[in-house]
Amino acid sequence: MAPLENSRATAKLVPQQRTWYVPERDADKPPILECIGLGVNFGGLSAVKDFDLTLGPTEIAGLIGPNGAGKTTVFNLLTKVYEPTHGTILFDGKDTHNMTTAGISHAGMARTFQNIRLFANMTVEQNITVAMDREIKYSLLSGIVHGPGWKRKEKEAHDKAMDFLSIFNMEQYAGARAGSLPYGAQRRLEILRALSTKPKLLLLDEPAAGMNPSETAELTENIRLIRDRFEIAVLLIEHDMNLVMNLCEGICVLNFGEVIAKGSPEDIQQDPAVIEAYLGRKEA
Amino acid sequence: MIEFIKTLISGLGLGSIYALIALGYTMVYGIAKMLNFAHGDVIMVGAYAGIVAFTSAGLPPVFTVFLSVLVCTLLGVTIEHFAYKPLRGASSLSVLITAIGMSYLLQNLALMIFGSQQKAYPQYVKLGQVSLGAVTVDGITLLTLGVTACIMVGMSLFINRTKLGKAMRAVAEDRGAAELMGISVDRTIALTFAIGSALAAVASMCYGLTYVYIKPTTGAMPGIKAFTAAVFGGIGSLPGAMLGGIALGVIEQMAKTYISPLWADAIVFAVLVLVLVVRPTGLLGKEIQEKV
Amino acid sequence: MGRAKELLKNKNAVTLIALAAAYAVVAWMLYSGHITRQFTNMIIPMSMYIVLAVSLNLVVGFLGELNLGHAGFMSVGLFTGCLLSISLADKLPLIARLPLCMLVGGICAGLFGFAVGMPALRLKGDYLAIVTLACGEIVKNIITNLNVTGGARGLNTQPIYSGAKALLPYAVVLVFLTVIVMMHIKKSKQGRAIMAIRDNRIAAESIGLNVTYYKLTVFIIAAFFAGAAGALYGHYFANVKAVTFDYNMSIEILVIVVLGGMGSVRGSVIAAVVLQALPEIFRDFGDYRMLIYAVVLILAMLLTNSPRLAPLRQKLSSVRLGKAKETGGENHGTA
Numbered sequence: 001m002a003p004l005e006n007s008r009a010t011a012k013l014v015p016q017q018r019t020w021y022v023p024e025r026d027a028d029k030p031p032i033l034e035c036i037g038l039g040v041n042f043g044g045l046s047a048v049k050d051f052d053l054t055l056g057p058t059e060i061a062g063l064i065g066p067n068g069a070g071k072t073t074v075f076n077l078l079t080k081v082y083e084p085t086h087g088t089i090l091f092d093g094k095d096t097h098n099m100t101t102a103g104i105s106h107a108g109m110a111r112t113f114q115n116i117r118l119f120a121n122m123t124v125e126q127n128i129t130v131a132m133d134r135e136i137k138y139s140l141l142s143g144i145v146h147g148p149g150w151k152r153k154e155k156e157a158h159d160k161a162m163d164f165l166s167i168f169n170m171e172q173y174a175g176a177r178a179g180s181l182p183y184g185a186q187r188r189l190e191i192l193r194a195l196s197t198k199p200k201l202l203l204l205d206e207p208a209a210g211m212n213p214s215e216t217a218e219l220t221e222n223i224r225l226i227r228d229r230f231e232i233a234v235l236l237i238e239h240d241m242n243l244v245m246n247l248c249e250g251i252c253v254l255n256f257g258e259v260i261a262k263g264s265p266e267d268i269q270q271d272p273a274v275i276e277a278y279l280g281r282k283e284a
Numbered sequence: 285m286i287e288f289i290k291t292l293i294s295g296l297g298l299g300s301i302y303a304l305i306a307l308g309y310t311m312v313y314g315i316a317k318m319l320n321f322a323h324g325d326v327i328m329v330g331a332y333a334g335i336v337a338f339t340s341a342g343l344p345p346v347f348t349v350f351l352s353v354l355v356c357t358l359l360g361v362t363i364e365h366f367a368y369k370p371l372r373g374a375s376s377l378s379v380l381i382t383a384i385g386m387s388y389l390l391q392n393l394a395l396m397i398f399g400s401q402q403k404a405y406p407q408y409v410k411l412g413q414v415s416l417g418a419v420t421v422d423g424i425t426l427l428t429l430g431v432t433a434c435i436m437v438g439m440s441l442f443i444n445r446t447k448l449g450k451a452m453r454a455v456a457e458d459r460g461a462a463e464l465m466g467i468s469v470d471r472t473i474a475l476t477f478a479i480g481s482a483l484a485a486v487a488s489m490c491y492g493l494t495y496v497y498i499k500p501t502t503g504a505m506p507g508i509k510a511f512t513a514a515v516f517g518g519i520g521s522l523p524g525a526m527l528g529g530i531a532l533g534v535i536e537q538m539a540k541t542y543i544s545p546l547w548a549d550a551i552v553f554a555v556l557v558l559v560l561v562v563r564p565t566g567l568l569g570k571e572i573q574e575k576v
Numbered sequence: 577m578g579r580a581k582e583l584l585k586n587k588n589a590v591t592l593i594a595l596a597a598a599y600a601v602v603a604w605m606l607y608s609g610h611i612t613r614q615f616t617n618m619i620i621p622m623s624m625y626i627v628l629a630v631s632l633n634l635v636v637g638f639l640g641e642l643n644l645g646h647a648g649f650m651s652v653g654l655f656t657g658c659l660l661s662i663s664l665a666d667k668l669p670l671i672a673r674l675p676l677c678m679l680v681g682g683i684c685a686g687l688f689g690f691a692v693g694m695p696a697l698r699l700k701g702d703y704l705a706i707v708t709l710a711c712g713e714i715v716k717n718i719i720t721n722l723n724v725t726g727g728a729r730g731l732n733t734q735p736i737y738s739g740a741k742a743l744l745p746y747a748v749v750l751v752f753l754t755v756i757v758m759m760h761i762k763k764s765k766q767g768r769a770i771m772a773i774r775d776n777r778i779a780a781e782s783i784g785l786n787v788t789y790y791k792l793t794v795f796i797i798a799a800f801f802a803g804a805a806g807a808l809y810g811h812y813f814a815n816v817k818a819v820t821f822d823y824n825m826s827i828e829i830l831v832i833v834v835l836g837g838m839g840s841v842r843g844s845v846i847a848a849v850v851l852q853a854l855p856e857i858f859r860d861f862g863d864y865r866m867l868i869y870a871v872v873l874i875l876a877m878l879l880t881n882s883p884r885l886a887p888l889r890q891k892l893s894s895v896r897l898g899k900a901k902e903t904g905g906e907n908h909g910t911a
Binding site for chain 1: 757760761763764765766767768769771772774775776778779780781782783784785786787793839
């Protein structure tokens with residue numbers, strides 16, 4: 001498919017030929033995310049090029065590739081941390097090109113960061129409740145005078161936060177400073193913070209980085225549980241192939257900013273282009 | 285037209301003084317990553333040193349300038365060693381407050397020693413009025429311009445061509461990496477303060493010869509203006525400090541001549557705000573994209 | 577008994593009770609005449625500095641943006657509030673006039689805060705700091721050059737002058753209002769959002785916080801209280817000049833905030849009192865007093881912040897076991 005150079009002008013989209021398949025259970029539902037010819041240039045250098053992706057509403061998908069392949073850049077494009085220079089993102093059926101980072105969150109996409117970005121000087125509980133900003137509804141005045149509703153809504157927020165923390169058994173940390181948590185717990189908290197924005201799609205950037213095999217196994221299970229409980233789609237970047245192959249239903253492989261393979265874990269493991277990207281070409 | 289050229293030249297003179305001070309601010313900011321709020325007061329100390337050397341001790345002009353530079357350099361290095369070095373690694377705000385404390389300290393020391401009465405800076409260089417065609421300008425202004433031009437060329441060569449200059453750029457870029465490459469960060473920062481303070485001494489000479497009267501608070505306003513100039517040009521950038529200083533001086537003089545001396549400060553600061561809103565990192569500052 | 581213990585656990589309640597007790601003592605001394613002139617002269621300025629420091633803390637400590645123009649906010653409120661007060665001096669008694677003027681002064685300062693906050697959306701760190709400083713200086717310059725504000729001779733506030741005895745109740749109300757509002761904001765969703773923006777702006781945006789809205793809100797609220805304080809402060813003098821409220825004063829307020837602890841309301845209150853009292857305490861030292869103030873300031877910063885002295889601080893804090901010290905976020909700042 002040709003890159004959509006002037007996609008900004010083409011507001012109306014024609015159905016694309018699917019170059020990606022979704023799990024059978026999602027087949028009849030509209031996709032949660034569609035990227036068409038997505039790309040970005042940094043000073044003439046194209047970091048991501050012709051990126052196409054379709055994601056089912058309850059799918060767990062993986063985005064893998066060697067270091068520097070542009071995986072995190074894709075996340076930054078999806079969440080509008082960077083503005084794409086090419087292509088279109090359809091999230092939940094809506095074109096996102098006029099949305100801000102905050103607007104993307106309101107639309108229902110949440111993410112974690114490769115280099116953890118918690119609110120380090122706030123408590124664990126506050127890290128969760130702050131993400132419920134739109135759900136906790138009271139006015140600035142009410143916040144200032146602690147008027148009627150404030151106490152009830154704060155109590156609700158507290159209960160919900162504890163509920164979220166219980167997903168990873170982190171209730172006992174509720175009052176601790178987020179920056180003081182051990183590394184693994186910080187990663188888990190970041191996932192919970194993203195979840196508490198009530199997303200439809202969760203983007204996880206290397207959720208298992210720095211975890212040992214048993215922690216990783218637990219995380220794998222938990223991500224699956226989260227998907228089942230909240231019925232959301234998950235797109236994750238990960239270097240741990242065990243986790244990716246166990247968890248992901250579809251996998252997309254990036255190298256030098258371009259998609260080199262897509263398919264089920266089995267397909268990916270057999271794909272010569274992927275093997276070459278990871279292991280290098282065998283000298284003849 | 286003649287008035288315009290006169291204003292322009294005196295603006296360049298004032299801007300040169302700002303630029304000299306701004307260089308100190310911007311170098312320290314670029315390399316030590318701190319706002320040295322006491323930098324303006326170093327100028328005041330330099331000016332008093334000049335008064336003592338020439339008027340009280342009767343030294344010849346060359347020695348007066350030399351002594352003033354020496355005093356400021358030592359002062360800058362001493363301040364860095366005792367007040368700022370122990371705070372390396374602490375939050376930048378706490379360093380800023382310490383620098384503010386240092387500024388109070390210098391002002392009050394001067395107040396105690398020299399009193400609140402303003403003192404006349406010795407006019408050991410007498411150039412009178414110089415005629416350039418139809419335009420008559422102060423000789424001192426031309427001297428200031430010449431001295432500043434020489435220093436700017438010298439500084440550019442030093443930073444870009446010498447080993448020490450390279451070390452300074454390396455520390456500015458990445459302190460940790462520079463340290464691993466065998467560059468002594470402590471010595472480089474001390475050197476930065478020494479150079480910045482020496483430039484402040486030169487600025488104090490130009491200031492004293494131009495504006496004559498010196499008080500303990502003399503350094504504050506030029507200090508603030510020069511700091512503004514450094515930010516205006518893009519803090520951390522040497523050419524930015526020079527450009528910012530000159531631009532600020534010219535704008536100030538133009539505003540004084542053509543609008544009103546009363547409104548000059550408001551206009552200078554308003555231009556600054558406008559420029560920063562349009563170019564959030566100053567005229568020559570680099571935009572640093574945060575890595576996500 | 578149980579209730580009392582519960583109350584003591586609540587840091588904010590303790591602060592408010594201590595503050596109320598302090599003001600009760602001050603009021604008793606002031607109205608019964610058991611007070612020196614020197615001390616009387618400190619009451620109103622000290623109260624004003626509490627308001628200024630606590631409101632600046634909202635910008636610097638909670639939002640994490642360096643503001644070097646807080647005195648400018650105060651100046652706007654002072655001159656608008658006092659001009660209104662002068663024009664109403666014959667028509668309204670102080671009890672109606674002063675609150676009205678404080679409100680108007682606060683609102684005008686809030687509008688100015690909004691104007692200063694706008695560039696704040698695009699600028700970061702030192703660039704924002706210099707813009708706030710510039711705005712403060714612009715205000716000073718404008719007020720000094722306007723006829724309506726008395727020009728360089730200053731505004732004649734003789735007609736509305738009121739002494740410490742008359743102003744104390746209003747000052748107390750304003751101080752409590754400011755302190756309580758800041759405490760409440762800290763514990764509301766708005767406060768959490770503001771602190772989140774401070775800790776990590778990109779993450780704050782990614783969870784859907786409207787950074788623009790919250791930043792402007794902070795600037796407006798902080799300016800409002802500074803302006804209200806200004807309107808009150810103007811009534812304490814027979815003549816006010818805009819040059820008094822320059823960047824030096826802004827810096828003075830910033831010093832209070834940093835020494836008191838970023839984001840700590842209680843710290844700002846204590847530091848405001850201590851730093852305002854210090855020069856008076858050192859009055860016996862005559863000319864040396866500002867010198868001592870400077871040295872104390874430098875030493876205090878070195879002792880509390882030097883990474884080299886961290887082991888010493890740890891020893892000290894383990895000696896004062898149980899005395900929980902409020903420390904806010906300090907790893908953000910001008911860089």
